[in-house]
Amino acid sequence: MTFNKKGDDDYFIRLLSYFRSHFREDIIEMVPFRKSVIMLKTTKNSYMIKGYQTNNRLKLQEAFIRTLRKEGFSNTYQFVRLPVDEMLYFDGHYFGGIEYIHPNKMPFTFQTQKSRQEGIELLEQFHQVTRNFESRYRTLLPQSTIIKKWKERTNLFATNLPTLKYFMHEKYLTEMLDWANWSINKMEESRSFYMNEPFVVLHGDVAHHNFLRDKRWKLHLIDFDLISIGPEVLDYLQYANRILPFIDWSFERLKSHRKFDTLLKEKAFLYALVFPADIFREWNRLIREKSYTDHQKYNQVMELTIGQFLLRKNFIDDIKRTL
Template sequence: MVCRGRVTKMKRAMNINIKRGGDDYFLNRLFSYLTSELEVEIKEITQLRGNVYLVETVERHFILKGYKDLRKLKIQEAFVSSLRKTGFDHSYRFYNQNKDPLHFHGSYYGCIEYIDHNEMRFDYGVQADREKGVELLNRFHDHTSVLVPSYAGMLPKTDLARKWRHRKTEFAKNLSGVNFYVKKAIIEEVLEWADFSLGNFVRLKSELETGLPVILHGDVAHHNFLRSKEGKLHLIDFDLISSGSRGYDMLQYANRILPYLDWQFESLEKISYLNKWLDSDAFLYGLLYPADILREWNRLLRNRNQTHPYSLAPIVEMTVGQFQQRKQFQEEVKSRLND
């Protein structure tokens, strides 16, 4: 697919087929712009989220993703290309990254290879998927370790402590909104967990930084693991890449899967590539930080979605429904730290 150039034949307006999911006027103009710039015949555009679209052409599908900053687009294109050259083929490609980017309505757009989904979606609730996910993440780190020098001036160094401080500060400003839905005593204890974890993590985080640095993924949410139609697992979306110890990605991975392990520490010990980090006090203190609770409440209130039951209910369940399990987990980890 060519991602810039004049079309070789006229496209008729009657061919436009736009699904719901975005502003029709914007999508119609985007359709017209792409039709004038791409040497493919577009059949359909579907907004997936934000500035990300699925584009169906006569020959294939591709993902169209917009970036406000041209530099960010160029870094993404370069990184994905570099990653593939290391031999890591568990991700997508950008099309024609050496051409001038598409520029529309203040955003720069990249054309990304579409990976058709398997009916069996990746699921942190499935033990085999949790194990395959962390194995793929570890392989990703193995490959990105050789890229660190090349991207030293392009990527930030990870600073998890700073990120957590910012998240806690925002949460503190949102307390009145949170306390409207959750008992004050529960929120006070959650904040105690955050203070205890963060203070000790800052003191010991150098423990995690002794090995060779890698390029970190930075967002190991389940939706960034994609199983192709053929059954091959892929890692996608590198918007938050940074450099640092692989322990930071592993810590985030552990925090992501703990709710699916019913907050059982011994279940973490059984997972390869994670269990070796459990010998680090810094890693254990990091496990105590209620990252998901603070993140999701901040997001909910920032977007003013607290009046929407479908948005509110999962976060209340995360905070209240899992509270006793989390509290027991806190006590178990603290006992291990005191041994």
């Protein structure tokens, strides 16, 4: 068996034993990506196996993907019937089967303007399709509340200050909290911008690893765990936050991407770009999981926070001058 992920060996060994006892096909390889995302290769097929904390959550994902594909968005996976006789349930997770998309040797990244624009265009297609059926999911999915979420993220970051002061000088912490409070206050003044219809189904996690290029170079959008209902601008706001580190926090380079040339004329969009969403998210997670002892994770977050601090500060200054 192949285990690409270190740690949790006992869990994965038990899980492999469970799958072997339930599959009608012989399993010849198992590759865990995360604790609840596993690739299984059998003598007949390859499957992605994904776990959900409730059966209702699994059924919702299956229904959403069926609707998405039926309405015309084919650039994603589909759920498949597994060679098992009963529902797979192990250690608090209900497991469903997803088709395995063979990845390209050249993975998708935000490194080039061409790939960043390709991601924007795929996201646009996703929104165009989900706009047609989002009303059917309004009672099933939460409505996105970005201001409330970012207030909670800021409060948690402030609560973590005693720990954060061990890792960086207080002046950095003070300035980042100033950015956050300024951004939230301005967003409050433009609250309607973040709530205006028409609504779409928001993807909610437009990181590079949720864009998958297959062997034929077709780009797919995957992993819909954080879908919600809201205006499409919220996904583009997150996308901008994701690509800014790859363009040296350049206002002009962000503006050169189609879609953002229009959005960057909106004051409310600029207000939200000032919020250090990525820094607060990663530090809150690092402290919650006590993973600051993991040198790789720690170095990545420090690069995001301190290594890019001056570039980010200049970017925020550009926004304020523009406003």
